[in-house]
Amino acid sequence: MSMDKQAIEHFLHGQIEAWNSGDKEAFFAHYRSVSPNGLTIEYVGKPQHDAWQILEGMWAQQQPKIRVEVRQCIVNGTEAACHHLNAFREGEGGIETIELYKFEGGKLAVRYFINM
Template sequence: MTMDKHVIEAFLHGQVDCWNRGDKEGFFAHYRSVSPNGLSIEYVGRPQQDAWQVLEGMWAQQQPRVRVQVRQCIINGNEAACHHLNAFRDQEGGIETIELYRFDAGRLSVRYFINP
């Protein structure tokens, strides 16, 4: 069963909006809304960790430092690929990421490719 494209769009744009506004509750609510049956997050090339701990760590370490700029977001069926610039808030530059999202029967799998 394919997840509605509008639901995926609302999640992708909503979580970025919450991140940029510093709305932690809203950010986590977006993740919970699309993953009632489980969440996995992988930083490609690093050991697997608990997804909710990954999000907590990401929020604590990166949210104050970076603002997400969406370069491109492509949704095909139950999957999305996003190219983001994690722009530094207090200096020039940032970190480019390619983020892959797979929505499957109430499970969300995320893979982050980071270009330091």
């Protein structure tokens, strides 16, 4: 399963839309659709954990509080780099992230760099 730019952009935009609108089913469906052979998620600098548990935890803890605003998203080949503002739904400000996505052989590897 080779991912082209259109398929990658569909995933990237689709998961953000699902997150922002509170559609958990669609959010997880986007991740499943691009990772039939495996998903890894790494918070760079932190210990490795099960990717699906990370997504579940993110959804439960962050989704009600955070709205993702896409600052920049660049797709080159089968990789993408996204700069997001994780904006607080209530009040000002947010947390900046750089997110790297690598699509290869039905696997997705995600690396989050979080500006704390």
